[in-house]
Amino acid sequence: MARPLEGKLGIVTGASRGIGAAIAENLASKGCNLVINYTSASSTELATSFAAQLSSTHNIRAVPVQADVGSPTGGADLVSATQSHFPPVAGARFQIDIIVNNAGIARNAPLAGVTVADFEATYRVNVLGPLLVVQAAAPHLPTDRSGRIVNISSVSSSTGFVTQSVYGGTKAAVEAMTRTWARELAEKATVNAINPGPVEGPMYAANPPEFLEGIRGWVMHTPLMRAREGVDSEEETNPHINTPTPSTTNLISKMATSHPPPPTAPPQTTTPKDDQYQDQDPFDTLLTLEDQFYTLGHAQGTADGALAGRVEGRQLGLERGFQKFVEAGQLQGRAIVWANRLRAAGFGSGSNSKSGDGGEAAAKVGKDVRATGWGESSSVAGSETGPGREDGEGVEGDKKLALPPFAYKDTARLEKHIRTLYALVETESLSMENTDEAVEDFDDRLRRAQGRVKVIERMVGEGEKEKTIKGEGTGGGDGHDPGSGRLDV
Incomplete structure (x- = not known):
């Protein structure tokens, strides 16, 4: 035996x-x-x-x-x-x-x-x-x-x-x-x-x-x-x-x-189902039944755990994916605002720009972001019209959208960072495929974009003035700082 x-x-x-x-x-x-x-x-x-x-x-x-x-x-x-x-x-x-x-x-x-x-x-x-x-x-x-x-x-x-x-x-x-x-x-x-x-x-x-x-x-x-x-x-x-x-x-x-x-x-009477136990001693029968129940229970528990994991993972993935797309959209919006402030300063307009001063590049940025709804007229300081409005309509409201120009002088370098930021978070180029490669690429681009934002903020001084805009510093506390150009929206 x-x-x-x-x-x-x-x-x-x-x-x-x-x-x-x-x-x-x-x-x-x-x-x-x-x-x-x-x-x-x-x-x-x-x-x-x-x-x-x-x-x-x-x-x-x-x-x-x-x-x-x-x-x-x-x-x-x-x-x-x-x-x-x-x-x-x-x-x-x-x-x-x-x-x-x-x-x-x-x-x-x-x-x-x-x-x-x-x-x-x-x-x-x-x-x-x-x-x-x-x-x-x-x-x-x-x-x-x-x-x-x-x-x-x-x-x-x-x-x-x-x-x-x-x-x-x-x-x-x-x-x-x-x-x-x-x-x-x-x-x-x-x-x-x-x-x-x-x-x-x-x-x-x-x-x-x-x-x-x-x-x-x-x-x-x-x-x-x-x-x-x-x-x-x-x-x-x-x-x-x-x-x-x-x-x-x-x-x-x-x-x-x-x-x-x-x-x-x-x-x-003994049924065919019971025949398998008739030739076994009682202790063997007990161990056999225990093994069967353990095997069945383990298989069911594994299946239930996998299903629960997929459901929870899918929900978590949706939440995190949504948060990432929202953040990408926010960074894209900042790139658009910064690009328009370059144009508001006159770079790329052909006047007061010399070869190599970054003017042509700044113009390209404005062209890149024109399709987003910020029309050329709405992005220049002092605009009299706004997007989607007839000439002369809502002038008073449009003036509130006027963007102050940058005081930063090295516009070529600044423009390069803004264009890179925009390219990293441009929504049409972001993949929405549910694959490991797509998710890793998305995360990598978002990390690089976040780093680029910090560089731009240091260049234009926004990081230092953010507390003032929020009413924590000595500013007016009205939500708009002409020096930094940040808007409360």
Whole structure:
């Protein structure tokens, strides 16, 4: 048989007999090193011989550890003993890979016969015990979600067997804790509960007659619980014996979290879908189901995350793209205003311009920006008409649009920077393709344009006067500074 658990370390509570022993045998056959936990001193010899038998048969290391998991220090004592028996190698971390909380007691009695002492003892072992064990072991669980915690519950948690008002309550509590731990320990281990039915052993034999009679109908309609001629004992096969037949530990058909059939339900039949589990042992079935659910959950989570990322990324991209285009438009507007101020100073008009003084270049700038709506007449100081208006109309309003000329003298250099700025942010040349290359080119041009703006501001002195325009300096605070030419719009 394959040994998928080779080198793993597991703890099985209540493992000296019954279900616990069967689980320990299964884990050992897969190569898992084990701590065989037991409670009473009377079980020491049995647990010791069982651990030795597992070690020799399966070539693993199994050690018996006595600890009352229902006591306040039981869980911590068990984990501490485990660490002392299986110390980590130098530099390694002590790790517990598998925990099976199987230890339990059942003091079944009719409602009238339930005592406080029985109630407290049953809840202490069946509920507090698993909690303290998991609590003590949690720091030592794997960190890669490979850990496994299996809590042994019972069909009694949901079927309401006679005389099991206390025992059934403890198993319902175990299932509730299992759901909580599955969330809290999700990054370390999976946590599951399994619900076996009546299983032959000391606990089953100790049940009162009322219990055995009460589950007769349920037993008779449960798969693999019927007696077999020539295989099972005479007591099991003799129909005159008024004792229902329990399963033995090797006759559990499959582990499931679904409710068992009610006593009056017809016999269940195996469907083709269930056939894949019939030849597997119960623990393999549980691990197979866990792997399937994990695979499906991981695939769904990845798909949902990718979809959410695309939606959020698209929204963020739209917002940032819009902001970039707005900024590009603002920089283009500043280039237009600066170009028109060059023309307002007379550069490029043919008068008072000499070869090499930048006049011709300034004229070209004005030509470049003419199509933007700032007509030649609207950009020259003292214009009497404005864009889109008839001659003589709105003269008073148009005068407010008059742009003061630059006082800067090195117009050729200034004009070069203005033309470069305009070319960098000219909207018709900006690509709107949604590709990495287009986005990188856009960002690069915007960064270069921002740098060019700072150079122009230093040349014309706008950076120094901006505070004055905003009313923070000694200016008039009317939103217009003739020296800088900045307008409040």
